[in-house]
Amino acid sequence: MSEDVRVRRLGANEAVTCVDALADVLVDCVEGGASVSFMLPLSRERALAFWRGVADGVARNERALLIAEDGEGRIVGTVQLNMAQPDNQPHRADVAKMLVCRSARRLGIAQKLMHVVDEVARAEGKSVLVLDTVTGGDAERLYARAGWQRVGDVPRYALMPDGEYCGTTFYYKHL
Template identity: 50%
Template structure:
C-alpha cells in the first residue's frame, strides 16, 4: 500500500484518505502536529491552549493512534499539493451499549492556507459516508459558537441542538460558548 503522505496531488485538489494508526503515529510529529499547531495558533478552539508545543501536539496525535488501535476512532486526512497534509477529521463511536447507532465527529482541522476551498465540507462528507456504511444513524459534534466552522456545519445540513455558555477556553484562555450540532443520516 502506498503511503498517502508521499503521494502528490494537483495543487487545485486534495486527496482524502483514511489513516491507519501506524500512519498517525508516523506523522504525529510532522504533518499532523503542524496541522494542530496551525489551528491553535489561528485561534481555533480545538481543546488546547496557546502556545501549544510541537511535542505536546505530537503526543496528542500518538494518543489518537492508540485509540484507533482499540477501534474507537477513525481518522481521515486530506493531502494537497506535493502530498502535504492539509486537513483531518475523526469519527468516534459512542462508547455506551445503548448508543450503537451514534458517533461523534471531532477534530475537523483544515490548515489556514487551505481554507475557503470546500475542503472542510469534503472531509465532513467523507466521515458521514463512512458513518453510514458503519450503520450509524446519528452524528453529533460541538464547535465554538460564532466561528467559521459553525457556518460550515449549518451550510451542509447539521442542526443546532443548543449552546452552552463559557463551555471552553479559547487558545488565548478566554471563556467562550460552544454550540452542539447533530445530523441524522
C-alpha cells in the same frame, strides 16, 4: 486547490506515520485561535502526544481518522469520528477535531472532510452524529450547509487558546 485535495481514512500503521504532520496542523490551528481543547502556547511535544493517542484509538478501532492531502501529499486538514460510545449508543459517533491549516482555508477542504466523515460513519453502521463548535465561528456555516441541525448553545463552555471564554454550539445529524 480543492480539486487537488484528496480525503482518505488512515489505518492504524499509517496514523502512526502521520503523527508529525498532524501535529503541524494542530499547532497551526491553535496558533490561529482555534478552540479545539488546547491552550497557548501549544508545545510540539503536547501536540505529538495527542496524535499518538489518536493513533492508538485508531488501532483499537475506537476512532476513524481522516486526512485531507494537497496535490503534493501534504496533510492540510483532518477530522475524526469517535466511535467508542456507551453500550446503549452503538448507533452514534462524535465528530471531532475538524482542523484545516490556515493556509488552506476557504478552499472547500472542510466540506470534503465532512462529506467523507458521513460516508465513513455510514460504513461503520452509525446513524446519529454529534459535534460541537465555537458559537459564532466560521464552522457554524459549514455545518449548516452540510445538513447538521443546531441543538443549542452553552455560554462560557470552554476557553479560547488565549484564555478568553467562548460559548459552544451543539449539533446533530441523522444519516
